Amino acid sequence: MSTLIPKHIAIIMDGNNRYAKAQGLKTGQGHVVGKDALDPIVEHCLQAGVDVLTVFAFSSENWQRPEAEVELLMRLLSATIYEQMPRMDKYQICLRFIGDRSGLDKDLQQLMADAEAKTAHFTNMTLVIAVSYGGQWDMVNASRQLARQVELGSLQVADIDEQSFGQFVQLGDLPAVDMLIRTGGEYRISNFLLWQTAYAELFFTETLWPEFRPVELQGMMDEFGRRQRRFGKTSEQIET
Numbered sequence: 001m002s003t004l005i006p007k008h009i010a011i012i013m014d015g016n017n018r019y020a021k022a023q024g025l026k027t028g029q030g031h032v033v034g035k036d037a038l039d040p041i042v043e044h045c046l047q048a049g050v051d052v053l054t055v056f057a058f059s060s061e062n063w064q065r066p067e068a069e070v071e072l073l074m075r076l077l078s079a080t081i082y083e084q085m086p087r088m089d090k091y092q093i094c095l096r097f098i099g100d101r102s103g104l105d106k107d108l109q110q111l112m113a114d115a116e117a118k119t120a121h122f123t124n125m126t127l128v129i130a131v132s133y134g135g136q137w138d139m140v141n142a143s144r145q146l147a148r149q150v151e152l153g154s155l156q157v158a159d160i161d162e163q164s165f166g167q168f169v170q171l172g173d174l175p176a177v178d179m180l181i182r183t184g185g186e187y188r189i190s191n192f193l194l195w196q197t198a199y200a201e202l203f204f205t206e207t208l209w210p211e212f213r214p215v216e217l218q219g220m221m222d223e224f225g226r227r228q229r230r231f232g233k234t235s236e237q238i239e240t
Contacts, residue, residue: 004225006178008052009198010047011195013038015184015208022208028072031212035076039087042127044214046091048221052126052174056192058183060100077131078108081115084127088115092124098170102140118134128171135194142195144170169195176200179224181217185207201227 013034020030038055045053057080058073065073081095088095097112104112112131145168150153155164166172177193180200187204189197203214203220 004226005049006224007175008177009179010054012056012182012192013209014186019210026067031076035080037210040214046125054128056130058131060132060137081111085181088119093120094122094126096128097131098129103177135191138170183207183212210236
């Protein structure tokens, strides 16, 4: 195992529908299988010493999918929360959600809020589930909050910088993303955590999400440990 452990891993869990087609499953059943693939990944991150794991469950663009699939995804999200709560308690993991909740069912919103409140004091790791989330929405939302601060006189326009802006984006209180992983063979970040992944190391795999296993994740983490993260500096500066 690498001695350099990423503090924050983000995963775009892609390939559920293609997995279902390949396995001859009914439409939407790939999401059901994909839901169960998350547990071993969470446990591996916890054991490896990762501070934050953020997973992309439902994007702001996913609302455009067929109504039946959206309804299934919402039911699976509710089921995931119910199933995860005992695990969060067992492993002392804080559960959080990011995204625009305004379009979600009121009962689901309450379920999410209750889960966050009940696990807020856990400190072993943080599991973040992105629901109805988009990176562009995130930055627009942060801009609105900054504008309100300016209107109220508590912030001057000249004082707006990367640090102040970063306090208003989702997860602004957590470490920036170190590793961004996308399963399913696509090579794009699909409007996910645009601000938070500014200096993330990118990893792409052909493996479909339901087949993604901790051994492959660990291989990526080992590779992460071998990469030189310069953040604008030269190799010589980093080495010295």
